[in-house]
Amino acid sequence: MPLLVPSAPAPALRSVLAALGSPTAVREARPAALRTAQGPLSPEFPLPVHVLDGIIPSGRPPRARLTGWRFLIRSGDRTVAAADSMLTPDGWAFSHFCEGPYITSSERALRQAEAMSTRYQPRLLSVPELYMLTLWLHDGPEAHTDAADTMPLPTDLLVPLAPAPPGIASHRPHRVADLLPLLTHRLAPPAAAPLLSQSA
Structure with missing residues (x-):
C-alpha cells in the first residue's frame, strides 16, 4: 500500500537544493557517491527525523523531538546518498x-512498509544512546510532522535499520509498545549490588 509521504518544509528543501547546486556552499567534502554520480541529482522521499529523548527511567515520559529532515538523493534510478537539513x-x-x-537500509525498509496492508506515514526515529536509527511508521494520516514534540503511538511500528544494536534484528517491524520497553531496559543503569554486612 502506498505510504503517506509527508511534505517537507519548503526552506528545508531549498537548503538541500542549494547545497546540491553549489559545492562551494558546503564546508565538508561531498561523499564519493555524489562526486562520481552521473547526471543530475535530485532530493526525493523526504523523511522527518526525530530524536528519542528520556527513555532512561527518570520519572518523566520520553519524548521524540523533531530535529531535521532527510532527503534521499537520487541519480537516475539509483539512490546514491542522503542530505539532512536541521532546525536552527x-x-x-x-x-x-x-x-x-x-x-540502503532505509530504502529496503521503505519497500517493506509499502508492501504492508496498513497505510503508514514514514518518519525516522533516532536513539542516540544506542547508536540506533529506525524507520518509524506512524499509523494514521492525521499526524502533523511539523510538531516540535511528539511520541510514537503504541500501535506505531519501528523498523530498526542496519546496522542495528546487538540483539535487535534489523528490518524486523516491532510495535512501539513492544520495542520501547526493551530499549528502556537496555539503557537502564545496572542495579547496585547489595552491601554485605560485616560482623565485628
Missing part, C-alpha cells in the same frame, strides 16, 4: 550529506 533558531538550514549502510 533561524529556521531550516542544510546540515550534511551522508552515505553508508543506513541509506
Whole structure:
C-alpha cells in the first residue's frame, strides 16, 4: 500500500537544493557517491527525523523531538546518498550529506512498509544512546510532522535499520509498545549490588 509521504518544509528543501547546486556552499567534502554520480541529482522521499529523548527511567515520559529532515538523493534510478537539513533558531538550514549502510537500509525498509496492508506515514526515529536509527511508521494520516514534540503511538511500528544494536534484528517491524520497553531496559543503569554486612 502506498505510504503517506509527508511534505517537507519548503526552506528545508531549498537548503538541500542549494547545497546540491553549489559545492562551494558546503564546508565538508561531498561523499564519493555524489562526486562520481552521473547526471543530475535530485532530493526525493523526504523523511522527518526525530530524536528519542528520556527513555532512561527518570520519572518523566520520553519524548521524540523533531530535529531535521532527510532527503534521499537520487541519480537516475539509483539512490546514491542522503542530505539532512536541521532546525536552527533561524529556521531550516542544510546540515550534511551522508552515505553508508543506513541509506540502503532505509530504502529496503521503505519497500517493506509499502508492501504492508496498513497505510503508514514514514518518519525516522533516532536513539542516540544506542547508536540506533529506525524507520518509524506512524499509523494514521492525521499526524502533523511539523510538531516540535511528539511520541510514537503504541500501535506505531519501528523498523530498526542496519546496522542495528546487538540483539535487535534489523528490518524486523516491532510495535512501539513492544520495542520501547526493551530499549528502556537496555539503557537502564545496572542495579547496585547489595552491601554485605560485616560482623565485628
